[in-house]
Amino acid sequence: MxxxxxxxxxxxxxxxxxxxxxxxxxxxxxxxxxxxxxxxxxxxxxxxxxxxxxxxxxxxxxDPGYVLFDSDTQIAPVDSNAEELEQMITQCDSLPRQRRCGYCFVLQPMRAKHCKKCKKCVRRFDHHCPWLDNCVGEKxxxxxxxxxxxxxxxxxxxxxxxxxxxxxxxxxxxxxxxxxxxxxxxxxxGIFSFVVLLLLSSHLYLVAINTTTWEFMSFYRISYLKSFDSEKSPFDRGVICNLWKFFCMGGTVAWEKVYSRGTSCAV
Incomplete structure (x- = not known):
């Protein structure tokens, strides 16, 4: 309590x-x-x-989009890895290899990150909001x-x-x-109006360029972003398309496939 x-x-x-x-x-x-x-x-x-x-x-x-346990994790039920395996694609030279989380040991999909406060990996991790006491992620x-x-x-x-x-x-x-x-x-x-206005404006901008707060703040430390210009996200498909897919299309996204369309790897 x-x-x-x-x-x-x-x-x-x-x-x-x-x-x-x-x-x-x-x-x-x-x-x-x-x-x-x-x-x-x-x-x-x-x-x-x-x-x-x-x-x-x-x-x-x-649920902000917690990553399900995969088949290599001893803790998970047998059928809990179905969605994870469905989203995985064949690795190639132009795609960074999927890494296993050092905290909860799941195989992280692209754009996922482990939250130390929630103690889970979150899909399309944006940030952990202390005012919500929850992560903001894909869901x-x-x-x-x-x-x-x-x-x-x-x-x-x-x-x-x-x-x-x-x-x-x-x-x-x-x-x-x-x-x-x-x-x-x-x-x-007055104070909260100013804070909320800044938050809403910044998040709408990030959504419009299809990036997250974590990716924006840690661009040069993220393996799948290092080779790109800091002003261009590999997931950016134009403002209208980005906003449409964010607000009007639900479900889990295989970001490896979206990423690969901008590389030499065919899907």
Whole structure:
């Protein structure tokens, strides 16, 4: 119960709903519309906040794309290696040889990386998010971006609502007494809006060029990227194609095959 993941998720929920309650308790636009029985915007704002919380737990608790154990691993069941073997292709000189993870001993597909915190290898590993206490990988990356988008909507609206609710007083002391909680809500929504906007923008850029945070930050240390220009990913197929495949096509991708199309190895 007191693991870091439970603590982080509880903190997220508490901060989210406390901030929402503060916005409705003070004389903000949301409160004024509620008092005039114009309920559309207050209900819509609450729905967006609720959706952001649901998406947070969805991304936080779902499988990010853990690599299945292969047939050489003693721990795995016999039939658990089917998907791994299906995705493997014949090695050739232009393809870097698949390596076995030094921590969990599975045969890593291309673009996979071991996460020391999750203690598992993750397909198309992007990063481990401490705020989610989970990795962002092939299976939950698009959901992570959807969560960031909805969260940004909620934060931006909350920032505007907090700004609209301040009460003018004759002294600073009286001002802080009446507006202290609202000022705290303004700081929370303002800081997180800036952070989420940066995250969403950077991830959309990386998706558009078909690379990951790990690949972008460690380009010269990754075996299958060393021979390429740092500004060009071997998996890049153009912005439109990259975005279409990322958002509209699901399932596990054999990145060795995508990689080989840019080399002399035929598939």
């Amino acid at each position: 007191f693991k870091s993941g439970c603590l982080v998720r509880t903190t997220h929920v508490v901060v989210t709903w406390l901030t929402t309650v503060v916005l409705f308790l003070h004389n903000t636009d949301l409160r004024k519309r509620e008092e005039r029985e114009e309920l559309l915007q207050p209900v819509l704002f609450g729905a967006i906040v609720l959706m952001s919380v649901i998406l947070y737990f969805t991304v936080s608790l779902m 939950n990356h698009k959901w992570f971006l959807l969560y960031l988008f909805v969260q940004l909507l909620a934060l931006s609206w909350g920032l505007q609502a907090a700004w609209s609710g301040f009460t003018v007083t004759s002294t600073w002391r009286q001002w802080f007494v009446q507006n202290g909680l609202l000022f705290g809500a303004l700081l929370v929504t």
